[in-house]
Amino acid sequence: MKYLTLDGVGFGTGVRHTYEGGYVDLDELKISGQLKKDIRTWISKYETAFFADFRDQGTVTALDEAGEKIAKRLSDELPLSKIVYYSEARNERLHFPK
Template identity: 35%
Template sequence: MTELSLVIDGMLSGTGIRDAANGGYLEPQDVGLSEALVRKIGAWQSAYEDAHFHQYEDEARNEALDREGLEIVRAVRAELPKAEVGYFSSATLSEIKL
């Protein structure tokens, strides 16, 4: 059984980490991630919010944000090996599998 079921997403007004089992967002520092990864998630979330405010008009930027989001998934999985971690692209409104 997994300890946590998480989804990394850049949704506006989110924290970057959604609780897939119970709904809602979790604070990255509260799930046991390193300070470096917490900062990375915060910066990525902020960049994703900026893309949202520009209506996701820059496709190359959206793709770069999703690549970075998938890197974050890998990093979270490495730091929380018992967690199930997925990814949702806010730009395309779709789940992206690793």
């Protein structure tokens, strides 16, 4: 079983190994092209909010909601993986049960 975390931290790919650390190349994951595109778009928006110090709470809420949906889709497309969503803005984790 793979343990993966979806996060918008830093300049990563958005998906990292939960315990080993290090970001995963999205092209190495067996996920749909649409999900890869959505992760990359979400990361871009998250980084913009990060550089604005997460001042706009409406934006933070929208990004976290989008991140949770993406993490759920990631969990659905990778059924043998345990997916966690991490909100850098709120410093919180959300687990998705199988």
